[in-house]
Structure formats: structure tokens, C-alpha cells
Amino acid sequence: MWGAMLYQVDLERQVAHSKAVGQSQSQARALSDYVGNILRQAGHATHVFKLKYEETDGAYPLARFATPGGLLDSVLPVRLAIPMAVYDASGKLADSLNGPMPTSAAAAPYFPALARSARDIDIVTAARASPHGSAWQIQVARRLSAGDGSFAGVVVMVIEPSLFIDDYDRLDIDERSAVVLLSRSASLSAGRLGESLFTSDTLEFNPVGPRGRRLAEVMPDETLDEVPRIYAASELGRDALVAVVGIPRDVALASFERQRLVYLAFALAGGALIAAVTAVLMRQSARLRASIRAAKEAQAMLRGAVHGSLDAFMLLTAVRGADDKILDFIIADINEIGAAILKLARTQLIGQKAFALLPRFAQTGLFGHYVKVLETGQTHSEEFEIRIEGQAPIWIHHQVVPIEGGVAVTSRDITLRKQEEIEIRGSRNFLQSLINNLPLLIYVKSARPKNFGQFLIWNQAAETVTGYRPDQVIGKRDAEAFPPGFGLTTPEEDLAMLDTPMVVDLPEKPVSRPDGSVRYLHTMSVPLFDADGHLEYILCIAEDVTRRREQDKNLREALAALRESEARVRTIADALPAMIAYIDANEVYRFHNASFLRDFLGGPSVLGTTVRSTIGEPRYRTLEPFIKRALAGETVVFEEVDESGGRDVAYQITYIPQTGDDGQNIVGFHVMRQDITSHKREKKQLIMLSQIDALTGLTNRAGFFQKLDAAMQNSTAKGALMAVMYMDIDHFKPVNDTYGHNTGDALLKAFSGRLTHTVRATDTVARLGGDEFTIVMENLARNEDAAAIAAKIVTAMRTPFKLGDVSVSVSTSIGLAFFQGGLLEPEELLKQADMLLYQAKQAGRNTFRAAL
Ligand SMILES: Nc1nc2c(ncn2[C@@H]2O[C@H](COP(=O)(O)OP(=O)(O)OP(=O)(O)O)[C@@H](O)[C@H]2O)c(=O)[nH]1
Structure with missing residues (x-):
């Protein structure tokens, strides 16, 4: 039982020791974090000073910098009274604060490095013995530049270990604890043992136990005092600094010792209690670790939020001139998005002056806005367009918030949203222009109960056609805008639309313009619904059909006239x-x-x-x-x-x-x-009539020649014999003279009748004129046949003619010519017959002569 208990007690001791080492190390880590933080803040403070210094062209005293509540106070508590100095370009002390400073920095290790490099860096020197012998110190130095960028000197902050040791009241440790800050590079250490401070250039701490142990327990290589402690170290990671905290062993193991007595008293129960206490402590430790982790995560998230934000984010510190006027802004911090917009690496941008980056900073108006924000303390936000040649324009939403000594700028790329807006505005403008330029009247009335029938849109054409301007119509209802019975869509029609929302084609209606003239409109009413399907507007599209009606009327009249004319033409044509x-x-x-x-x-x-x-x-x-x-x-x-x-x-x-x-x-x-x-037929008759001798009814001269011509052609064609007989009444003239012209005519008729009876029916008897007659005889067998007829005619004419009361005796003479094919012309054949007639006359008349 005791064996078990002693074993348990030993186990508990080991646990308590480990816990004590952990506690020491936790404190050592807190110390090293604090030191690291102070050093970082010191670097930051030199940066802030540098900005102010350069902004004022060197006219910025350290005393002003370290005013309580001033710039330094926003970075490092002024009450820490950290010694500071400003050295000019030659390394000569120009200004100092919080303690004596070396009169020259020219020999300082940082000085030539900063003088050479134009980059804005801070140099943290390795720990070295303090010149005034109090301890050792670390210097944080930063280059100061003149207006033209040349080297103007350095600002230095002196960090002494006492700062952490003296003022170290954050550690919740026993007053006999040891707190040591060790510079490995300089083999210097400074520490506190209870209330007494010490420095050493020999003190060293060595690890306890095998390497790789989780807890970094260390032990001093020389005895510091008579107090046994459990020490643990935490390396700073930079500047070769190590923080060591040693907690008195009895304090660290006090609970264990108490527990050991309890163990002695309550052997087994004590072990359980210790285990329980250990568990609680472990849980508390775990909780502590968790909350530290949570804090770190929150910090990381915050940082991530800034850097991972979709917005460009930038902290700008104002650069002021001697008269406190803002001359420029320096980028104190910028996230990756912001850096991407400016197309430079983040590290390149931090510390850059805005005018150097954006030569047109003032012209863009940004500089003015930033100054105004800083001076008035009023947030400024705006949207503007950036045009870079060869690239699509970018729209930026820009918000500027005042912060201590500068402004925080948030920029968001709103190009997409802006493009949508521009597109929407563009299409709205397009629609507006379309509505206004359409030759159709377009007006829209509200269909909402609160302003039902109120005109909302009244386009150019509506004004032109009706004579009412938009300001006379928009916002009013029909009865308010127009005289009664004006003629546009009526409230009744609008109400009907409310009942049955559908596209309505309204009949053509006249509207009376203010000048008294009348226009005819053909209107379509169209219901427009909102997203919920409720009737929202009544869109009316109307066409001025006045001209078309006139044209229709003219056309109808023209058509009627045409039809009438066509009917007349048809009537005439049909008649x-x-x-x-x-x-x-x-x-x-x-x-x-x-x-x-x-x-x-x-x-x-x-x-x-x-x-x-x-x-x-x-x-x-x-x-x-x-x-x-x-x-x-x-x-x-x-x-x-x-x-x-x-x-x-x-x-x-x-x-x-x-x-x-x-x-x-x-x-x-x-x-x-x-x-x-x-x-x-009549013409034929006429032709025929023209070939008849009117007095005697015989063929006339024309008929004779036609017949003679035809007969001669027939004779030539057939080789048939034909004859033409030419005769004249002997002593006709005395008949006329004795008995008168009528008796003469009667004789001519009687003569022609006797002649016709003497010849064959196929022979053609003609009167050539006066008392001259001819006969054409065709198809004769012999010449003698014709001669016989001639003789017969002569004989027949010797018989006196009984003409009314008178008897007249005449005779006739005949010439007879023949033809039986050949080239002879009818006139020539007749001439031959005439010649023979002449011979008969010469022979004493009353006879014939033939060309036998
Ligand atoms: N009554 C009448 N006389 C006509 C017509 N045509 C001509 N005459 C006359 O006829 C006469 C013809 O006269 P001629 O033949 O020259 O004289 P002729 O007395 O017959 O003499 P020859 O023939 O030599 O015997 C003229 O006196 C004409 O005026 C007619 O149609 N009717």
C-alpha cells in the first residue's frame, strides 16, 4: 500500500515538476512575446516618426512626437520613456529624448547601412553593452530622407532590457521568481531576482534533460542565489534573444507538497484528489491554450478579412508640410487587392507616396477628397470611372474614412454593377427616345387603385397630334386634363380593362384639338401587369388616321367615279x-x-x-x-x-x-x-354597177375592157380563137338633130336590143359611149363565123326602128379583128377593130370589114 502510495507520490512529483516547468515556460513565452512586440512597435514608431519628419522636412521634434496622446502614444506607451535620438546625415546628434544619447551615431553599426540604402527599413541592432554602463541595449534605427530622397539622418530608439524587466508587471509570478533576458549574440543578460536587478556577461542557461523534450526546462550554469527554482526559456526568434523565467521550486511544487501531506494522511484518496486537481489544471490549461488559439485565429481572420476582402483597402498617412498643410499621403498599409489594382507588390507599395505612384493624384480629385476627409472628419464616398488606354473602363466605388493621422480608403470594383446600370439606363434612354420619336401616340395610365386613370407617360406624338403638352396631362386624369368628350380612351374603357384585362382594339374616334381642328385616332389599349400578375398600367398606342381617312375617302370617291365612268364606257361600248x-x-x-x-x-x-x-x-x-x-x-x-x-x-x-x-x-x-x-357585198355591186351602161343596160366601156382583158388571157391560155367587133351607127347625129335627144336615146336602146338578140348569149355586147358599140366573141371555131355574125348585124340594122310615133332608118358599119393568143394589149386589139370600122365607113358605110 505504501509502496504504491510512494510510487504514486513520485509520479505526482514528476507531474507537478512538469507542470511547474510548463508554468515557467508559459511565463517565459509571455515575456518573449512582450519583448518581440515592443521591438516591432519600436520599429513601427520609427516609421511613424520618419513619415512626420519627412513630411515636415525635418522640422518635427521628438518631444512633439512623444507628446502624451500624440503619434508615439498611438504606437508605444509614452510612459515607457524609451530613449530616442535623431542624428543628422553626418551622424551628429540632432535631437534626443528620455535620457542621454551618444553625440554621434556615425560609428554605430546601423549608420552606414542606412546611409547607403534608399529603402525604408528599420535595423534592429544586436544587444550590446550600454554606453552608460547600466546594462546592455538594443537599438532600433530607421533612415530619414530629405525632400529629394537623399539621406537626412537616422532616428534611433534605444530599448534596454530593464524596460522588460523593470516594468514587467504582467507576469503573475511569485516575488522570489527570476526573470532574465539573455542576448546570445552578445552573451549579455539582464535579470531580476525578486526586487534586485542584475546584469551579467557570463550567465548562461543550459537545457535540462534529453534534447527534444517538450518542455524547455533550463538551468543557470551558475548559482544566482540560494533560491531553488524551476526555470524555462523561450527564444524570441529574432535578435537572438531568450527570455527565461524561474519560479521558486517550493511555490511551483506547493500544491504538490500540500498534496503529499494529504497523501500521507489520506493515502489513496489524496492520490485521487491530486489526479482530479491535475485534471482540472490540465483542463484550465487546455482552455487557456484554446482561448489563445481562438484569439490568434480571430486575429488571423481579421487580417485575412482585410487581405482577403474583395475590396481594395489602404491606410494612408498624411504627409504634412511645415505649415501643417497636407502635401501628400503615404501608403501605411495596403491589402493584396489594392496592390493588384496599382499593379505593384504590396511590399513595394507600403511606404510609397501617393504622388509618386499617381502623378495625376491631384487632378483626379482624390487628393482633394482625402485632404477634406482628414480635415473635416467626414467620410467621403463616390463612384468614378478609370480609363486606361487600351483597357476597358473600370468603375470604382471609393470610400474614404478619417483615421488618426490619415485616411483609410476602401475601393471596390463595381464595373459589373455599373455596366448593368449603364445598360439599364441605356436601354431606358433607348426606350424613352423610341417612345418619343415613334410617330404613334403613346400614353400610359396608372391602373393602381390609388391613382387609377392618371396619366404617367405622354409622348411627343401625343402632344403633336392632340395639342396638349405633357405638363398639362401627366399626373392628371381624363376629366382633369381634357374637356368633356375629348375622345381619347375614356374612364369607362379603362374600367372595362380593369374588369377584363386584355388587348383592346378600339374603334376609330375623333379628338378635338384646342385649336378646334379634329383628328381621328385608332387606339389599342394594352394591359401591363406587375411581377405578381396585378394590372399595373394601361398602355395606349394610338395612330393618327386622319390623313388615311381622307385618302380613303378620296380613294372611294375616285373609285366610284371610275366605276361610273367604266359603266358609262361599257354602256357606250355595248351599244x-x-x-x-x-x-x-x-x-x-x-x-x-x-x-x-x-x-x-x-x-x-x-x-x-x-x-x-x-x-x-x-x-x-x-x-x-x-x-x-x-x-x-x-x-x-x-x-x-x-x-x-x-x-x-x-x-x-x-x-x-x-x-x-x-x-x-x-x-x-x-x-x-x-x-x-x-x-x-354592196361594194361588189357598186363595182358591178360601174361596169353597166345606164342607158342601154349593156356593159360599159370599163366592163368591156375588163371582159376583153379576161377573154384575151383566156385565149392565150387556151390558144382559142376570139374576135372583137367595133361598130358605129351611121348618120346618128341627124336623128338627134331631127327628132331630138330623147328619140336618139330611144334609138340607142333599140339598136342595142336588136344587137343583143343577134349574137350568142356568151358574147359580151358593150356600149363604149355615144353611138359606138363592141362585141367580144370567144371560143370561135373559125374567123368566118364571126364575119357571118357581122354581116347578120349589118343586115338586121337596116330594118327601120319604130320609135314611138316615128320610124327611123339607120345602118351600121363594123370593124372585125381577131386574136388567138399572143402579146397584144387589149387597147391594140380594139384599135385594130377601130381601123377596120374606119375602112367600112370609107367603103360607104352599111357594111363590115374583117381582118380575115
Ligand atoms: N340621142 C343621143 N345622141 C347621142 C348620144 N351620144 C352621142 N350622141 C350623138 O351621136 C352623134 C354621133 O355622131 P357621129 O357618129 O359623129 O355622126 P353620124 O351622123 O353618125 O356620122 P357617121 O357615123 O359618120 O355616119 C352626135 O351628134 C352625138 O351628139 C346619146 O347618148 N343620145
């Missing part, structure tokens, strides 16, 4: 005896009068059919040449005999070409078809 038609350029019948249909085609209407299909191919072939000529522009007159009806019907056809509106192209031709059958 005409001629057949009239019109055929277009495609040879299609377009018009015909009643006679054309009845007398020519004899069937139903052929309008719309072609000539070829109407009259048939054979007849079309006859007419085609004339049709082509007419369609070529020629007026054609020709005759056609239609033999189809069993009797010959003769037509005279006239084609008159029709030119189109251009006066050039032939668009068809008019047909006038006249039945000339009877006319031709």
Missing part, C-alpha cells in the same frame, strides 16, 4: 355595233363589249383567258402576226374572213396599241372588229 375588246400584253382578254361576246365569240365571257386558248390554234396563227405588230406599238388594220359558220363573214379588224402610264411601254391593245360582209 356600239362594233365588237370591242381590250387584250393585255400577255394576250389575255381584259375587256370586251356585249357585241364582241355575242357576235364574235358566241359564248360566255372570256375575260382572263388568252386569245390563243379562246380562238383556237389555227385561227390564232392567222392573227398572231397582227397581234405581235400591235404589241410592238403599231396600229394594225386588216381583214379576216371567217368561214366557220357555213357562210363567209368578212371582218375588218383594227388593233390600236395602248401605252402604259409611262407613255412608253405597250401594255396591251384595243380590238375593234367590224362585220363588213354586207359592206363588201
